[in-house]
Amino acid sequence: MGTAYCADNISTEELETIFCTCKNLKHLDIPRGPYTVAEIPLEKWINFQNLQHLGISCHLKPGFANAIVKYCKNLKHLRIYYSYGIINNALTKLTELENLECLILDGPIDLYDESIIAISNNCQKLKRLEIAECMIVSAIDDVPLSSPSVLDELSKLQYLEHLNLRLVEKLKDSTIIAIANNCENLKCLDIRECTAITEKALVALTNLKNLQILNVSFLDDIITNSFIIKLKGLRKLYCEACDKVTDAGIIQFIKNNPDLEFLNVCSIDTIRTNLIIGADQATKNRTNGIILHIRISDASILQASKSIIKSQWLVVGCKDVPYF
Template sequence: MPDLANTIVKYCKGLKHLRIHYPHRIMDDTALKKLTELKNLECLILDCLDELHDESITAISNNCKKLKRLEIPYCCIRRSINDELLCSPSTLDELSKLQYLEHLDLNDVGNLYDSTIIAIANNCKNLKSLDIRSCTGITETGLNALTNLENLQKLNVSHLDITTDSFLIKLKGLKELHCDECKEITDAGIIQFIKNSPDLEKISVRLINNITNVMVIGANQATEIRTNEKFKNLQKLTLRGLCLDKLILQEISEATTLVHLNIELHKKHIEFPLFDKLVNLEYIEIEFTKLENLESLEINDECLSEKAIIAISNNCKKLKRLKLVGIVVSTGIDNDDELSSPSVLKDLDICSISDDITETALVALTNLENLEKLNVSYLDKITDSFIIKLKGLKELICEGCKKLTDVGIIQFIKNNPDLAEIYAVGIDNITVDLVIAADQATKNRTNGIILRLRISNKSIIEASKSIIKSQWLAVTS
């Protein structure tokens, strides 16, 4: 849409923040290059970008001199001349011209190599946040260059097998580190990294087999001498795959203002009263992967019995997100309507929760006035009559809810004008009528929100290309 780009550049000369969802659907390279003429642009985010041509990278690097944030994740860089994948890294190296850059997201960029990382490390001295997870073209040479970024506070190197202890212990001054599935990392490296980073607030080390309780003990000892008081500034805690001593959990709960908890529970935890302590908690993610055979058990707090549900409702008044994955609740599931009391709850995930959940409990969810995102995947009791009662949602994930039909989903779309995504994969009852109705329901949107309808029927997806007239609808798998 060159005309749209021309209009934006002409009338929005002072624009500082620009975010484009699915840019390849609404504009070509010519339009994107035109937008780089916005001389005051400080933030450019290109969401869900499949590919980007080298001329666009050059235009961004040469024209957007004031840029502080750039996000171009999940894309491959291609040549503008012949559309081939870019093998030479020289074009991406030009991003190092953005000397005011503070936040850079290159997550899963297919052809990112050492030379680009080295150029950025040498020239983008203001960089505070860098995401290069899954960028497998990088070697140890590129990683080591990052130690030159003295202002770096947040780094994501997840899914990079080249991330080792020797790299971690060279990092200084970080506040947040993500190194999930970095299989070469050990307790020793993480402990030394924590010692070297006195202001560290979050470290995510999920799915690393080498990690043991030794790491937790070492982290506890390393933080004892903190002058900012142990755990006081801790806001996010991710400890999946570990079994913490309950005395450590007790100390954390009493000292911290923890707002984000992601913990894989073990039988040793079931007697620990956690939720009545963490009154500032905003995010909970609990997975009972260690209790695979649990069917009915009288437990306290962490495993979601009636008492735990009531404790969450009564004490976690700031709760914004609740995720309960694969849980079998012992008795009294109707007490799930207690969850309607956290007035600020925005994000609820009850995917694959016990089949014992009743329709009464589901109806209680409609009382959550601030709810924006709901995941009810694989719940057999999810029907049209339930989803048409939902209002104000921005995202609904209902994968595998086989009782849903076109009729219910269409009415749900009409009832939720700010809806941005429906994930309805694995529902056999969906037909092309859903696409037709969604097209009609979104064509007059004035809020600028694109509805992404995700389904699994490839023939319907293909047919939608000739059906959709609305610029506010995208149908994908």
């Protein structure tokens, strides 16, 4: 066995065999399968002392967390797939991994406020954090918090480059502003469907000088031309179903971002063929070798684009691309 293993249909017996025999393994990624991690003896984790990347589906319990922290001290990337069964004191234990640079918790999940605080205080090397679809609840009475202040603690992660807060309950302006003010290395931000935030948070986002990838899809009440034309340095923008932006605003945005690689403007009723004409003009003289891919869902515009596009640096279609 080499230094990496990835499978999506592995049994518990096969997984235990990997634990027992692959002592030099550095990368193990098993998104889903009929296996049960709880049936693997905890002492077997000692064989994974060289592990740096772990992706696994499990109910996150204290014994599991203790074993990882004890034996997998070199772990940098941790992803818990289908983490509906998170026990938050187990998650707090995992924040003791001193070399952790990436933490991904596949939702939907409930996270205690103390878990957010532990991540913010202990994971100082964290560059990537994904807690999409989480609901923050009080450790005292298990009811949703009325204040978003605990999420503001994430702004302590000063090395953060990639943050996914999609559909996070109670995400409000204060958190976005704190992150924009303190996480100056942030390159990628996903806040789609976080409908509690307002234009005040968007103003703060325009101050992120290193931001390259932004997803504000389905924030149709606040995403406007005046916002997107203030964005500079982006490589990818996702603003699906944001009906307050128009052809004129998007064309100016393209001009302001000459390194733009991808733009998702699906399900925007205000988009017309003028966008394709403007994008064609804006890209035809590109000298950076970057092709702009625009995703559009309107079949009539897609058809019309075939005769409009002359620029070798523009492609219009209906396919999406992975943005992280």
